[in-house]
Amino acid sequence: MRIAFKTVNGHYLTAASGGGIGGANDVPFHTDAATSGPWEQFTLVPVDPAKNQYALRTASGNYLTVVNGGGIGGPDDATCPIHADATVASNDERFYVTGPLGSQVAIRTYNGNYLTAINGGGWTEAANHHPVHTDASAIGPWETLTLVELAKDPAACAAWATSLHALEVELQQLMQNVPVPPTPSWKATVTGINARIDALRTRIELDCT
16 A cells, blocks of 8 residues: 655655665655655555554665664664665564554554654754654654555556566576576576565555555
């Protein structure tokens, strides 16, 4: 499911550069967008839907990470509360969405804190301030987000389907020409293609069906 998060004052959560940013002296997320563009769009990836547990994937294919599972606020430094550079969804990338999808929700980290849009949103990358904290222990207005379900992107879905078909054809050709014995480079190529096929199938399933 492709979604956007709107803050209580009407701004959107933005993954700067579409994701891929993490570490000290970077602000991976801000909350000053007035409309929802590619950087404001996320894929809600089910982890345990029965428990409302999900991961949030950015437009770049990275995941939103709550550092140390939450509990961090304050300046933009080495204690940066959230990153956008994870390539897999481990514990720090898993969240509980409190409230029914398609309505007002809060995002709870696995250690029980909540994501906070400081001042209810509207903050950009000001020095020594971080627009999103993870140290709230209760839900207030700044922790309340409207989950907006977005329409599917037919052009992107078609491009992913084309890429998937090309990889499947390439894999089939490799399997028809297996060296005897299979070489390490052949094995590595097959493993890499299978990983890309799995990633594309997951993206198509989540964003296009």
